Amino acid sequence: MAGNNNTAKKLTLVPLILMIFTSVFGFANMPRAYYLMGYAAIPWYIISAVLFFIPYAFMMAEYGASFKNETGGMYSWMEKSVGGKFAFVGTFMWYASYVVWMVNVAQTIWIPFSNFIMGADKTATWSLFGLGSTQTLGLLGILLVLFVTFVASKGVEKITKITSIGGTAILVLNFVLLFGGLFVLIANGGDFAEPLTNAKQAFLQSPNPSYGTPITILSFLVFAIFAFGGLEVLGGLVDQTENAEKTFPKGLGIAALVISIGYAIGIFACGMFTNWNEVLSSDTVNMANVAYVVVQNLGFQIGQALNMSQDAAITMGAWFARFAGLSMFAALTGAFFTLAYSPLKTLIQGSPKEVWPGKMGEIKNGMPLNAMKVQAVIVSLMIGGIALGGDNAKEFFKLLVLMTNVAMTIPYMFLSAAFPIFKKKQLAGKLETPFMVYKSQKLSTIVAIIVTLFIGFANVFTIIEPALNGDVPQTIKLAAGPIVFGSIALILYTIYENKYVNKKDTKQNIGA
Structure with missing residues (x-):
């Protein structure tokens, strides 16, 4: 009976x-993809799915299956495959990506808040104490970080339940986008708002003048990779899946297909009701608020399709924007409370205790309290430094989004680069192998090289593109995060090695 109960609980x-x-x-x-590339985003999403998403997903599945009893997550995967230093640097970079995410969201979360309260993004007009809009958002961001750190440090995790509300509402938004777009398309007699008179040109050339060169187009790849992110958490589902050897690869394959097609259809649907030049070419539209602009426009277009008056259609658009704002604000708020401590706690618990200086590695009441305080200071300083960089909101939000994309995708390279070494140990029988997709060393190595280079090239193009257009400071800012955090990780682990690992090895050699 017990066995039947366990089987019933497993994922089908x-x-x-x-x-x-x-x-x-x-x-x-x-x-965001439609804003940057129009219909031309669709082929790049498909390419990213084939060269990154699908092969990378199966890698994560194999890691998760072999190390299903390990509690250290990706740190354990890389440490047992390659070694401690490689694992620590890779995991530290993964953690650092969430630091950058907090820097981004602490300032951009006010955009969905503005949409929820005012029915539109009014953040460009906000001013506190005579500060410009970007500095005001920076100040609000710092206050948010301090507040979240204070609340999260008390162990109040129930606040994160708000994410389920936001998650459900965002799921509804996906259906609204698709079926709302179809309704507008049918009401307009099958005429797309963004014309498809020259389909070949539409799917190959971006309407956005900022994405008209080969370098900028290739830099768009990092957005597609980011859209497929989060796969490293899926490895833990292998041992929770019924008949995992067959069900898991089948599930991954179907999910990858559904997600890839879903993104393609969603981008295509944006063109059903959004003319790029009329709606998205304005300087008031940026990477951070474009989702709300598109949803607001959808409400307006539905209102017009229902023969409402101009004012009534505008009001409907504002309510659509409010719904989108509430959905995203709820989801981001809940995520912020969780991510203020969860990645940091995972890093500290997974790595050697001696790596952390002073009392940073201490866990009190289930929380890394001392480390969270240091994290809050670092995030606040980064927010302040970026917010003081200028008053151009469009460039400000572009920098925040690009920094997040680069930071979030670079750690994937560590996991894919470690895969051939993991596979060599797996095939030699040194690791548990309950589940295998890549059954040869040669295939594993080829796939790992393709995935690693694909991610690497996307990030290189993203980082160097501003410099090629004369904006060297932005390139420096984009490169600074990975370099600084990677250096910190190397320094911390090298000190740990010299203090503990090397001394331990020396004593063992003397004893022998």
């Missing part, structure tokens, strides 16, 4: 697909 194919879908698929990725 459909629940597994739904879990993968909700972990990876992000609503805001579609309007």
Whole structure:
């Protein structure tokens, strides 16, 4: 009877697909992709799915299956495959990506808040104590970080339940985007708001003048990779899946197909009701608020399709924006409370205790309190430094989004680069192998090289593109995060090695 109960609790194919879908698929990725590349974003999303998403997903599945009893997550995967230093640097970079995420969200979360309260993004007009809008958002961001750190340090985790509200609302938004777009398309007699008179040109050339060169187009790849992110958490689902050897790869394959097609359809749907030049070419539209602009426009277009008056259609658009704002604000707020401590706690618990200086490695009441305080100071300083950089909101939000994309995708390279070494140990029988997709060393190495180079090239193009257009400071800012955090990780682990590992090895040699 006990065995039957355990089997009943395991994931079958459909629940597994739904879990993968909700972990990876992000609503805001579609309007942002359409804003940057129009219909031309679709081929690049498909290329990213083939060269990154699908092969990388199967890598994470194999890691998770072999190390299903390890509690250190990706640190354990890399440490047992390559070694401690490689694992620590890779995991530290993964953690650092969430620091950059907090820097971004602490300032951009006020955009959905503005949409929720005012029905539109009014943050460009906000001013506190005579500060410009970007400095005002920076100040609000710092206050948010301090507040969240204070609350989270008390162990108040129930606040994160708000994410379920936001998550459900965002799921509704996806259906609204698709079926709302179809309704407007039918009401307009099949005429797309963004014309498809020259389909070849539409799917190959961006309407955005900022993405008209080969370098800028290639830099767009990092957005597509980011849209497929979050796969490293899926490895833990292998041992929770019924008949995992067959069900898991099948579920991953179907989910990857559904997500890839879903993104393509969503981007395409944006063109059904959004003319790029009329709606998105304005200087008031940026990477941070474009999702709300698109949803607001959808409400307006539905209002017009229903033969409402101009004022009534505008009001409907504002309510659509409010719904989108509430959805994203709820989801981001809940995520912020969780991510203020969760990645940091995972890093500290997974790595050697002696790596951390002073009392930073202490866990009190289930929280890394001392480390959280240091984290809050670092995030606040980064917010202040970026916010003081200028008053151009469009460039300000572009920098924040690009910094997040680069920081979030670079750690994937560590996991894919470690895969051939993991595979060599796996095939030699040194690791548990309950589940295997890549059954040869040669295939594993080829796939790992393709995935690693694909991510690497996307990030290189993203980082160097501003410098090629004369904006060297932005390139420095984009490169600074990975370099600084990577250097900190190397320094911390080298000190640990010299103090503990090397001395321990020396004593063992003397004893022998």
